[in-house]
Amino acid sequence: MTERPDPPQTPSDLQSAPQEAPGLADLTGQWLSAIGEDPAREGLQRTPHRVAKAWSYLTEGYGQTLADVVGEGVFAAEGSEMVIVKDIEFYSMCEHHMLPFYGRAHVAYIPDRRILGLSKFARIVDLYARRLQVQERITTQVADAVEELLAPKGVAVLMEGVHLCMAMRGVQKQNSSTTTSAMRGLFRSDPRTRAEFMSAVQGTLRGR
Ligand SMILES: Nc1nc2c(ncn2[C@@H]2O[C@H](COP(=O)(O)OP(=O)(O)OP(=O)(O)O)[C@@H](O)[C@H]2O)c(=O)[nH]1
């Protein structure tokens, strides 16, 4: 079979093209043998390289900092009304089984003289999701990040996730999802603020 030529790369592709995670291709060959596969069979010949590239992308967060992903995205602004960015989809890998979990994150804050570019909330979620994780930790890391960047009057993060380690193995529950939250400042101290946020993001991942 002839190899297809790579499509032309734009500057943004080049910037984001994942490299192979060093050493991972060789280990993947060993992994294939360990599960009883023949790493030399045709369909698997390039698999170790694909896996090394895929894992480099899936764990990209290790190589990035909050400053990297936020860039110049913090602005001075008046006003202190609640801002909610909802339905930010995320994909992560659980640190216990190295299987995917995925879902949606909702992030809200009440500004205090500083606001954040809206796209940066999704970038922050990805920064922490693209690692081996537990859902609780991503949730608190996102809240900590928004606090650190903006020192707002309050921050709320709600994440709803489906864990494949609970669906395709283990307890094998196909319909369960997990909700985690982190409430800071006014979202913690003022029930009405928290209720406004909860009603804005209500509707479950499974129930829509
Ligand atoms: N708190 C939390 N637990 C998670 C997350 N992802 C996976 N887990 C759980 O991690 C636990 C690991 O439990 P162990 O008993 O050490 O592993 P196990 O024998 O494979 O467990 P089972 O999945 O019950 O078969 C399981 O209960 C998983 O459901 C997460 O994001 N947060």
Ligand SMILES: [Zn+2]
């Ligand atoms: Zn797991």
